[in-house]
Amino acid sequence: MKKDEQIKVGISIGDLNGIGSEIILKTFEDSRMLEFCTPIIFASIKTMSFFKKHFDSAINFHGINDLTQVIEGKVNVLNVWKENISIAFGEEDLKAGEYAIKSLEKATEALKNDEIDVLVTAPINKLTIQSDQFKFPGHTNYLAKELGGNSLMFMVTEKLKVGLLTDHVPVKDVPSHITAKLIEEKVQTVYDSLIKDFRINGPKIAVMGINPHAGDNGVIGDEDEKILKPTLLKLRDKGKLVYGPYSADSFFGSKNYQNFDGIIASYHDQGLIPFKTITFGEGVNYTAGLNKVRTSPDHGTAFEIAGKGTADETSFKEAVFTAIQIFNNRKEYKKLSKNPLRKAPKKI
Incomplete structure (x- = not known):
């Protein structure tokens, strides 16, 4: 893939006490992933550095304060917050839910503004995300409101x-x-x-x-x-x-x-x-059904194994690949729509 074709994949961190951080780290420890996309994690360098140390990850982050600072070939981390956060793996915590929503809202804003191409969301806890400002049962309903369709x-x-x-x-x-x-x-x-x-x-x-x-x-x-x-x-x-x-x-x-x-x-x-x-x-x-692409793994926060280093990142990695595939398929469909004489895509 040529550099000018790199797809920016925004990643919301999910519940900080769940397995989201671990499956994100494991996915992008594979440097080959950076040949397919430019990841941008919506969290903070301090928080991601804690996870890196806890899971003994070899991953290197590129911290940024603005999306204009994104660098291809790096795992970018946008500082959505800068304060230190207490992590308690496996526990339901309203504070963790608050930061999950901060990450999601910032990533959704970037998606709406075309600052990222697709959004991949790590799992949230449906109880801890609830507040006077956020009253949605999950990602799907929130994104429907924000993105339309x-x-x-x-x-x-x-x-x-x-x-x-x-x-x-x-x-x-x-x-x-x-x-x-x-x-x-x-x-x-x-x-x-x-x-x-x-x-x-x-x-x-x-x-x-x-x-x-x-x-x-x-x-x-x-x-x-x-x-x-x-x-x-x-x-x-x-x-x-x-x-x-x-x-x-x-x-x-x-x-x-x-x-x-x-x-x-x-x-x-x-x-x-x-x-x-x-x-x-x-x-x-x-x-x-939305005008933007959003995917996530097919599982939840898995509090029972959070922080233990045993989470399987396969579904999250598939979510990244699927988002990229759908983004490219939509581009191809638009091209075909503008030029109907071109050969229709084969069924896969």
Whole structure:
């Protein structure tokens, strides 16, 4: 990759008491990563130096106070704060959540201003981030507000891509959230993402039922019959290759998912349990539907192993690569859109 093609990857530090710092260090200790991107960690040199010492890391940081000071070939650390911070690995601490949000807000601002190209977020703790100023259940909802668009939690690997109709919604409230309008929006978001972000032409999409056995023709709840089925039929009539609703209990075990380019689950655990069972440690959480690219690993803060040096960085590293791939795919899609006579990209 030529120097003028280097992608600036902004990284929010996540919960300081979790494994975020460790997986970031392990990812960029591999100097080959700097051939693909220019990383910018939104934290502070003091904080990152503490983590470097604690984990006995050989990584070298380039501290900066302004994003104009970024240097390619270096692991840049933007000083979002300068004070010393007490780190207590594995503990839920509102102060740690406060700094996680400072990092996220600064990185998001840079993303909005095109000072970074993509954002990769380390895991946060959903309890400690809450405050009078920040009342979001997670990254996805916050970024949707800041960046606009119809955001969708899209868990992805090369061979499996699972989106959600509803994400951080209590199970008891799921049916009331699922409307024809929501289904149409989420299907459109997945459809567009598969084409523009993953270069898949004519994508086939499967949708999971809301109730057990997709309602058994109304015997186990009527939401599938009254809302989901007619909406999917309407979308098929418009030319989209969208099928379902499928009974979620057998869809993944039977490997039926391999027949589709994307799957949409009705609620969080319906999609994420099979996704993580099949791909754990390799998957990436991608926020589709936004005008900017944001990814994260497919796991949380892992307080139980924080600070012990045993965290696996594979998913975080995949999140970096996926962000770069999507950024490049979007650029290529824009070029093709401006020149439709060029050969369409091959399905991957």
